[in-house]
Amino acid sequence: MKKYGRMKKVFRKGMSLFLAAGLLLSVSGCGSPGGAADQSGTAQAAEEPSAAGGAGEDVAVSSKIDSGGDGISSGGADSGALSNGEDSQVDSQPGGGANGSQPDGTGNGSQNGAGAQPESAAVADFGLRLLGACMENAKDPFPPSASMPQEVYAEIEAGKNVLISPLSVISALAMTGGGAKEETLRQMEEVFGMSVPELSAFLAAYQGELPAGENYRLSMANGIWFTEDERFAVEPEFLQACADSFGASARRAPFDQSTLKEINGWVKDNTEGMIEEILNEIPMDAVMYLVNALAFDAEWERIYHDYEVREGEFTKEDGTVQQAEMMYSEESQYLEDEHAAGFLKYYADRKYAYAALLPEEGMSVAEFVATLDGEKLRNILANPTQLQVNAAIPKYENEYSAELSDILQEMGMADAFDMARADFSGIGSSSEGNLYISRVLHKTFIAVDERGTKAGAATAVEMKRESAVMEDYIRTVYLDRPFLYMIVDCESGIPVFMGILTQID
Secondary structure, three states: OHHHHHHHHHHOOOHHHHHHHOOOOOOOOOOOOOOOOOEOOOOOOOOOOOOOOOOOOOOOOOOOOOOOOOOOOOOOOOOOOOOOOOOEOOOOOOOOOOOOOOOOOOOOOOOOHHHHOHHHHHHHHHHHHHHHHHHHOOOOOOOOOOOOOHHHHHHHHOOOOEEEOHHHHHHHHHHHHOOOOHHHHHHHHHHHOOOHHHHHHHHHHHHHOOEEEOOEEEEEEEEEEEEOOOOEEEOHHHHHHHHHHHOOEEEEEOOOHHHHHHHHHHHHHHOOOOOOOOOOOOOOOEEEEEEEEEEEEEEEOOOOOHHHEEEEEEEOOOOOEEEEEEEEEEEEEEEEEOOEEEEEEEEHHHOEEEEEEEEOOOOOHHHHHHHOOHHHHHHHHHOOEEEEEEEEEEOEEEEEEEEOHHHHHHOOOOHHHOOOOOOOOOOEEEOOOOEEEEEEEEEEEEEEOOOEEEEEEEEEEEEEEOOOOOOOOEEEEEOOOOEEEEEEEOOOOOEEEEEEEOOOO
């Protein structure tokens, strides 16, 4: 438990430390080796769900949103994504990112667009702290009804894989933060590392210009559902702001089983079936869900041949050896610090990269993550060395889910979850009591194999109303024991996914 205590201490230093560190995940060398990749300028349009029953009252919010003439391209998530009968139609034009020079692919290229912005650093900081907190909370409390000794249960639970999407979580929370005020807003912005308007504008530009090509794609969708209970009144300005920045359409719904099915179906569609459901129930006092769905699908720049995949072993931290299919290759971007070695492996067109860091022998992955701060991680990822790397990655598939309320409160967002102190008056009001966040549900999936990587994530913010309740130039890095990994957007520097692999499930 000592190592977890050390980790907890590091990740509770506060946002000021991480902002001072100035983490910028500008993965040098992550660039198109030739011409510019196809820029779709749009997030994947969400499929229109079939009617789920319930004649909800329409929300009369309809206006054309102008991009402001700032050169940011229009597009983004389909504003009709939540259409179901008579919906609220909120036109949206999330903008695109700024243009800039392409990296030269040598490890010394300059970063373009959002990659040079402090907003990218803040999103990365948020992800690093969230990952550490999730790792610390991965060990479940010992259940009183367990049929095994507590020490045995602790050993079993200690080796859980953790995978989060900082981008998905912060997108759902940023929508919610648009309706926060006073101390609630201040705390949320401190955790985000920037103001809600700044974050919303950044995410709008990012979502509006997601890189996409024939062999790689990242898609995002955002949606809002709120109860048709007339005791809850939503602010039209809030819905319009979410449409402007996030391409989110709104749906007034009966909040019964049909709504549960609709939300889960929308999440499944927008994660390409990787996340089958985000909710298992809708509590009686729930009044709103703000949902983000994300899907990543990319082929490796060089797909593995059959002879490069063979049986191997993966050794867990407790010494247990598991059989694993290992994928062997030669890479050229070597990562290193005093406690770890790793590499970058590119996906098609080098718009995204898989970054892996293997802790030194005798150091657990949790202990290694606890040694990282923003500046150290920035230095590792921004300064790869041009070396031949004999690399091996295990084939793996992993699912992860977490309820993030306690974690986010520990990170400093306490008032948002307090039914008495929360101030979300910008979202709406209920005659039954104050609005507050009751749950933040997060689910992820990843599959890494010979052809590439598929990954999905969904985040739902549930709002409730208050109630009474080797050679100098050759390195070898075989990921055959627990390691830290990321899927990084090479142009913006945003870690789309962050995770640790401690065992082969």
